[in-house]
Amino acid sequence: MPSRIRRRGSGFSLGKFVVAVVVLATFVAVLLLNGVLTAKTSSDAEGHLQRGPDDQVPVAVHDGGSAIDTIHDPVRTLSYPAKTIALTFDDGPDPEWTPQILEVLEKYQVPGTFFVLGSLAAQHPDLVREMRATGSEIGLHTFTHPNLAEASTNRIDRELTLTQLALAGATGEISYLVRPPYSSRSDALTNNEYEVVRELGERGYVTALTDFDSRDWERKGVEVIEKASTPSSDAGGALLLHDAGGDRTQTVAALDRLIPQLQAQGWRFTTVSEGLGLPTANTPADTWDRVFGTILVGAAGVSTYIVRGLEWLLLLVGALVVARLAIMVVVARRHAKQSRLATRSRSGPWFTDPVSVVVPAYNEKECIEHTVRSLVASDHPVEIIVVDDGSTDGTPDIVERLGLPGVRVLRQPNGGKPAALNAGIRAARHEIVVMIDGDTVFEPTTVGTLVQPFVRPEVGAVAGNAKVANRRSLVSRWQHIEYVMGFNLDRRVYDLWRCMTTVPGAVGAFRRSALLEVGGVSDDTLAEDTDLTMALCRAGWRVVYEERARAWTEAPGTLGQLWRQRYRWSYGTIQSMWKHRASVVARGPAGHFGRVGLLNIALFQVVLPLLAPLVDVFLVYGLFFLDPVTTLVAWGGVQLIQLFAAVYAFRLEREKIGVLWLLPFQQIVYRQLMYAVLIQSIMTALAGIRLKWQKLRRTGDFGGAPVERTVGAGL
Structure with missing residues (x-):
């Protein structure tokens, strides 16, 4: 699968829909047949x-x-x-x-x-x-x-x-x-x-x-x-x-x-x-009885083997889920301890040099003022470069009317986010470049905290702590749980293992010389942040995670918007994995990244999510055809393990755990959506279709961010 995909389109076609329906119908028929054949009955x-x-x-x-x-x-x-x-x-x-x-x-x-x-x-x-x-x-x-x-x-x-x-x-x-x-x-x-x-x-x-x-x-x-x-x-x-x-x-x-x-x-x-x-x-x-009987016996045999295979896969999924959660909790705990000790015992120099902040913006009128004001309020010296990528809603005019000190606006024809970031990198006057999305706000201490790891010359990039700002809707609360439990907990593990796979576009800092070494931000994939991070790791640069550098981003507020965003993320991640696949067999830092980071993504972000629906499938299957009590106890055990990991993650992030009552419903609805997104992304990638960039509708809702009073002061 080449990194530059040959066609553009939405990824949807009637043929793929028909194939998906046929596959789903066949799978359901196999389960139903096996369920009837093996259902727990009295004797x-x-x-x-x-x-x-x-x-x-x-x-x-x-x-x-x-x-x-x-x-x-x-x-x-x-x-x-x-x-x-x-x-x-x-x-x-x-x-x-x-x-x-x-x-x-x-x-x-x-x-x-x-x-x-x-x-x-x-x-x-x-x-x-x-x-x-x-x-x-x-x-x-x-x-x-x-x-x-x-x-x-x-x-x-x-x-x-x-x-x-x-x-x-x-x-x-x-x-x-x-x-x-x-x-x-x-x-x-x-x-x-x-x-x-x-x-x-x-x-x-x-x-x-x-x-x-x-x-x-x-x-x-x-x-x-x-x-x-x-x-x-x-x-x-x-x-x-x-x-x-x-x-x-x-x-x-x-x-x-x-x-x-x-x-x-x-x-x-x-x-x-x-x-x-x-x-x-x-x-x-008679002949027809033998024919239909042979079909029944043959179908029974096939369904039995398929379901037995699925049962083994289910055991594999269970082992992977437990192993992943155990690894995450243990490694994240170690990372948190090391971070606290490093902060308490720090005696070396502080990074005080000014930094350049690049804000790529395309039709961000609802959010851009919040974003720029939060950057101006930083307690670290910054220059702010807003790169307008051909907006049609007056985004650059809003920034210019603010008249804020240290803020520049660059205008260019629409060329996509990578082109906007590269323009900002070229215009940057300082060695350290912070990148922030146009729908994100920083706390006053975010920039200063984010750039501290650059006192070490081997550090080429730093990932910050992205948090969901709009937490009023059910969909955004589910994403809040995912950000805390998944993304940021994962980054602690990747940091300790020295195989960071993604510096989020919402909050990341880079050494400009490192960016130039890898050719800047590539447009080969739709996950330019993941692609760039992988390139830096392969080049031997250390990429770390700074959990105290918090940024508040507006998450999609509806299931439709969430689908479009995650479809692009999943597809772009798959593209990035394919582009950097050679690192798996490479030597040195590139090989370490490939064999630890890349394979970890493949196993836990592709294979495991593809198999994870088996847990929910067998829940339904077990309720109808097996012992319902045993089935519910097993499913509940998995939920308790995930709840334990979620509580621990929320404690590490100092977040309120009250929202975790939504976790079981997240497993039933939200996770199914993510599974479907990943499956469609893989099908699209295999078909060689290149997706178009899809702009999400923003509302400017930063109600969950503690910096709202600061950024809203001039509105």
């Missing part, structure tokens, strides 16, 4: 439902066999022959327990009947195929394990159809055996449950209930399960066990003891259909 092993009346259940059904055929009229029930037992397993397949159960069955050469959940069968088709390969048969246990007695007719149809498709996609077969979730024996059927049995018969299904309950879901021990599973007479029947729904260690162990024991007593093991004298339960699916 037969988690307890019994309250029983209702059973006065409408026919006596023949109530007192009959455990299999109910309502396909034909009259309704009939089916029973197992004496000394015949069908091992049945509900709630699977499970990748951990189903293979172990199949291994036990194969060990004793006995079949089983597995009533599978369609959602799990779609995720683990290999296990379903293994069931059939070992001689077991498969029945349906619905797709997501609902209580069919409380489900609508459409829900019942959907549950069975999807489960059949999952089975067809996995094995090429379908099944007519169904075991409704939460069912048990035929003599325990309620009126509502019997109505479900009748509806299943109308759809061509035989309902296979149980005769013996192993109660393995209670997990009271192998002996208890074995005892509950042993018939008390020679009457045959279906034994209920589970191959999923929790730890099945006891089930596997009890099964390994039960089978040889019953075989020694003359019991015969069979499948449900064979034991009931019915045709084989699993028959070939």
Whole structure:
């Protein structure tokens, strides 16, 4: 990606919008599919439902066999022959327990009947195929394990159809055996449950209930399960066990003891259909069922792998967030201590030479008088150069009418901010040049404090402490939190690591000889301040941060203005990174900057923000498909960590922490906007489109700045 981008435009196109919508829709579909497949559901092993009346259940059904055929009229029930037992397993397949159960069955050469959940069968088709390969048969246990007695007719149809498709996609077969979730024996059927049995018969299904309950879901021990599973007479029947729904260690162990024991007593093991004298339960699916089933299983596999990958990325994001906050707090604390010690023990010379202050201005009539008056009030000797870059709103006339001492106005045709800054640098009479935006005001001590580090000859630039002046609106308060918690805390870290990446345009000071060495302010990028700072670091100049040099700037007051500003910032930062990418492999100071500063930006300002939306995505995902309590606790933990870092940052900056009640809402709304801005910036950069400079509307609101009374005195 060249630093001079080949086209100009807004970065928006219908094609990119369509692509973004398709990608978003696909992502949502993947999450929804995986959510349905893996949603936390109750299981037969988690307890019994309250029983209702059973006065409408026919006596023949109530007192009959455990299999109910309502396909034909009259309704009939089916029973197992004496000394015949069908091992049945509900709630699977499970990748951990189903293979172990199949291994036990194969060990004793006995079949089983597995009533599978369609959602799990779609995720683990290999296990379903293994069931059939070992001689077991498969029945349906619905797709997501609902209580069919409380489900609508459409829900019942959907549950069975999807489960059949999952089975067809996995094995090429379908099944007519169904075991409704939460069912048990035929003599325990309620009126509502019997109505479900009748509806299943109308759809061509035989309902296979149980005769013996192993109660393995209670997990009271192998002996208890074995005892509950042993018939008390020679009457045959279906034994209920589970191959999923929790730890099945006891089930596997009890099964390994039960089978040889019953075989020694003359019991015969069979499948449900064979034991009931019915045709084989699993028959070939038709072509369309196999096609749609294959699509369902394939989509399930893809969505599972994608979501698993996202889960690993989420862990990476969590680790990066925690690591970044820990590093910021520890390093910033060390920086603050060093700054206090240096201030208290300072005995060397003070920098007292006059400095030149360059103010690039384009249509800044709302703010320019505030800015100039605040500079004139400085307690350090300054010359002030206002470079008007072709304003059409009378900005230079306002400055000239003020008639303030030491203020010069340079007029030039509109050429952009870099051209205005370079004109000011050329006109500067002093070695130290302070640059300030036309929508910013300084405190009286700002200039003097900002230039003190220049007593050290290795210092080429100093970054000041930019603060949000207009704090009345919600958007500006969010930016206030971001400035304190993010930008200025980051600069403390960069200062200590000697890899400052940005001297803000609102408040920065430069050695004029250093500026000339790197060719002045470049217009290669839209983030000229970042580009310039990187160039100085690569040239070996030390760039430091002076937190006591405070400047108050007017932040965008609406989401639209904020979008335009951050879009330009993000895009310009990406351009600057690309332009200075060679520093990553360079030697000396340039290499240190590249491998520490540039990679830090890439990791924490590009990669991490791109992945950070996963936290919010999985919050929504977890509330719908996982345990909501666990999800909220995890999300709340992340917010507490960020709140701790924010409180610490505000204490360092001596700011009131009352505004931090907005921090959770900032995560929900403001951060999403920043993510979208970064994504659009990257797409624009990859497309090779050069953005136009967009002037933000100013109001001249400096209500949050302590210098307002000074700058407003002459208004």
